[in-house]
Amino acid sequence: RLYTDQQYLKTPEEMAALFHDLPTALKNSVEIAKRCNVHIELQQVFLPKFPLPEKTDLVQFFESKARQGLRERLCQQRTQGLTEAQQEAYQQRLSMELSMINKMGYASYFLIVADFINWARKNTISVGPGRGSGAGSLVAYVLRITNIDPLPYRLLFERFLNPERISMPDFDIDFCIEGRDRVIEYVTKCYGRDKVAQIITFGCMSAKAVVRDVGRTMGYPYGFVDKIAKLIPFAIGMTLDKALEQEERLAERYHGDTEVKALIDLALKLEGKARNVGKHAGGVVISPSILTDFTPLYCEPDGSSLVTQFDKDDIECIGLVKFDFLGLRTLTIIRRALEMIHSRGSDQSVCINIDDIPLDDAPTYALLQAQKTSAVFQLESYGIRNLIARLKPSAFNDIVALVALYRPGPLQSGMVDDFIERKHGRKAVNYLHPKLESILKDTYGVILYQEQVMQIAQILANYSLGEADILRRAMGKKKVKEMAEQRNIFTSRAQKNGIELKIAETIFDLMEKFAGYGFNKSHSVAYALIAYQTAWLKTHHLEEFMAAVLSSDMDNTDKVVLFINDARALGVVIQPPDINKSQYQFIVDQKSEIRYGLGAIKGVGEAAITMLLEQRKKAGVFQDLLDLCQRVNLRKVNRRVLEALIMSGALDSFSQSRETCLAMLDVALHSADKWAQSKAAGQRDFFATDYGTASMNKMLSAEFKKIKINTTNCYEKRLRQEKAVLGWYISGHPVLAYRDEIKYWDCNPLNELRNSRSIVFIVGCITRLKVKINRHGEKMAFGILEDHTTSIELFLFSDVYTAYRDQLVVDQPIMVEGEISKSRHTGQMRLIAQRIASITSVRERYVNHLWLKIEGSEQQFHQTLPKLQTILKAHQGGRCRVVIARASTQGNIANLQLSDAWRIYPSNALLLALRELLEEENVILRYEIVAA
Secondary structure (H helix, E strand, O other): OEEOOOOOEEOHHHHHHHOOOOOOHHHHHHHHHHHOOOOOOOOOOEOOOOOOOOOOOHHHHHHHHHHHHHHHHHHHHHHHOOOHHHHHHHHHHHHHHHHHHHHHOOHHHHHHHHHHHHHHHHOOOOEOOOOHHHHHOHHHHHOOOOOOOOOOOOOOHHHOOOOOOOOOOOOEEEEEOOOHHHHHHHHHHHHOOOOEEEEEEEEEOOHHHHHHHHHHHOOOOHHHHHHHHHOOOOOOOOOHHHHHHHOHHHHHHHHHOHHHHHHHHHHHHHOOOEEEEEEEEEEEEEOOOOHHHOOOEEEOOOOOOEEEOOOHHHHHHOOEEEEEEEEEHHHHHHHHHHHHHHHHOOOOOOOOOHHHOOOOOHHHHHHHHOOOOOOOOOOOOHHHHHHHHHHOOOOHHHHHHHHHHOOHHHHHHOHHHHHHHHHOOOOOOOOOOHHHHHHHHHHOOOOOEHHHHHHHHHHHHOOOHHHHHHHHHHHHHOOHHHHHHHHHHHHHHHHHOOOOHHHHHHHHHHHHHHHOOOEOHHHHHHHHHHHHHHHHHHHHOHHHHHHHHHHHOOOOHHHHHHHHHHHHHOOOOEEOOOOOOOOOOOEEOOOOOEEOOHHHOOOOOHHHHHHHHHHHHHHOOOOOHHHHHHHOOOOOOOHHHHHHHHHHOOOOOOOOOHHHHHHOHHHHHHHHHHHHHHHHHOOOOOOOOOOOHHHHHHHHHHHHHHOOOOOOOHHHHHHHHHHHHHOOOOOOOHHHHHHHHHOOOOOOOHHHOOOOOOEEEEEEEEEEEEEEEOOOOOEEEEEEEEOOOOEEEEEEOHHHHHHHHHHOOEOOEEEEEEEEEEOOOOOOEEEEEEEEEEHHHHHHHHEEEEEEEEOOOHHHHHHHHHHHHHHHHOOEEEEEEEEEEEEOOOOOEEEEEOOHHHOEOOOHHHHHHHHHHHOHHHEEEEEOOOOO
């Protein structure tokens, strides 16, 4: 019996009648169905085979490699004065781990991972020191899979592999983001393209997305569907059912509008269904034989790679092993910084090995305590900076603790406060039992790490570490029945160790409370090491580190601006882009100044930059705009690219100004095109050294004379253009145009503001503005206000936004009167605006006189007056008086105040026109009243 989608019953006879014209259709369908029958046995393990030398035993080879690795590691550590007892501890730990790994059958897995990691290192691809519980393995350390010695940090192997709860091993490996694909390619070549594939992921229809998709399919107007989708609250795990319960307006429309009901009813049926496929961020599977023996495959549309049709959970169920190849941008930053340090060369810097830097460097901890942690791995956010300020890390273990503490659980449970108070001696450290001291001493009596829970169970209640890991998992998942059983086991065993029942129960309650918040110490140590390495580089090689950081985020203008502001605040000089000095990425020159990367200029692609750099290397620096246009392929370095280069200041090293270059660009492009045609045709100018160069230069000079360049408002135009292609102002700031006036207005630079509830006056530019509707249906706004020193969050309540919204023009200088407060969301300072005024209106209120100085002979003076009269006439009607200061050739000055009929509005347009006529230093605004 067969069913359709509508659950309509069809008998075999009815089906035969439906397909009477295709008599073999049903028969073939049955045959195909029989062949599509497969039985998959789960919970098996199919490990790929490591390629061994002939006649070599896997276990012997594995143990030999591990013991040789331990000898090498111990040889490196002997300089630190290891005792014989310590060396014996390493030998015992290694033997225990090897025995467990061999017993579980994972020797091949360890060898495979060690092989591709060591290949990466040999091929200059940075590899992370470790990640996750794998950093707790000594075998991983001696095979150089990880770079964390687990013994000094008391990391536990059983947290990674537990023989009493057998599970697949899982090393998460961080690679330099630019080298990750090369490692995957190496693995593919080693084991065969038919045995290696990446793992599929399925994108599912979320509440908002399914409404939009269904609405589009049903043909509803975009605006109608968009309004429905926006009524669904934005929250993790949000569903349509939850949205209908939580959002009254959505429920009202659902019950009152038949079209909305039809839309949502259909969306409810599709919600959660697979919408599209993708690739796992780092998951790669290697099978012992061809992949189709285990899993169906999906081929990407471009045929570039194979992907399993089973997702990561199903891959594990069928017994294949997943290897995680993860790209970590921070490793790329460290590599680039070291390359720049080494390329600049000095006796102190050439030998830097980031894995060998001292972990007790005082200046590095000083930088951390000063909260200068922008771009420092894991320690960048405002919240963790606030935690750093309270904790004041002074040793590496403090950074390990920071990584573990900065999570919602510890922050909300009171663990963080206890830890900090005890560290600084403001609260006594008490242990419920003397045996706890050796376990909890490093964390001041606080159970911070999962490994500590396991060690407490081991030492106080004679658990094996395998049993302790099972206890730790049960506590973390809060399994009530299992926890009751474990409580009895723990207390009874603790009593046999001479611990009173009441104390044993109290300790168990404490373990149970903090096990849910406990963090994997192996992971914390590994990531704390990367955090320390980046902090050390920022402390001792600031310019190279910041150049590497800027290069890593060149495609994100907001981040580039953030890091540039941070670097400049630390005293780093950022030089503008230069076509004859810049590289694709940010670099550090011999003056220890960062040179802007051409790749960070909007509109300039990598192909164009590659051509520019090749030409510069081949034939030397570019001489001028025409030389540039003649030497490049204008299909790659096209008009848009050239305009972006000019506006960014990259051609400022030419003799022509930016305005000149933009004005003559058409002529230069035309001339270069004709030059290329002449060269291709083999025509040579008799008087030229190359094809038509002299003629072209002569023609260009003649054409350029015809061009009229508008120099009015050049400074402001230049800044706008810089902002358009760089994302920030590199040669100045719009506020600086008013620096001589601001001192009269009692205004505060943003970098001098303090976190108080005082009223301040700020002159700045709004760089971002977002308007929102509050719960009362009123419009309010959030934005960023910046001046030439820094930026601040700007907040406008509905009444202020309504009153001054016409003044809220992005990148236009304004004066804001407001109150400084602390944002409850970010903890950072913000400015709550109360009044806003344009610069012109401020001038009109406070400028008393416009003072104009006219120099030169009597004839020049009389020639200037008519021009001056024309300019002033166009701006009459204000309250500002005009004073003409006549400067004679002998240096005498006579002031002439014009009548009230010549009072003017001191607008920007007037000042620009006057400064073009008389020079900037001869046009001065006089203030007699200051803002208050």
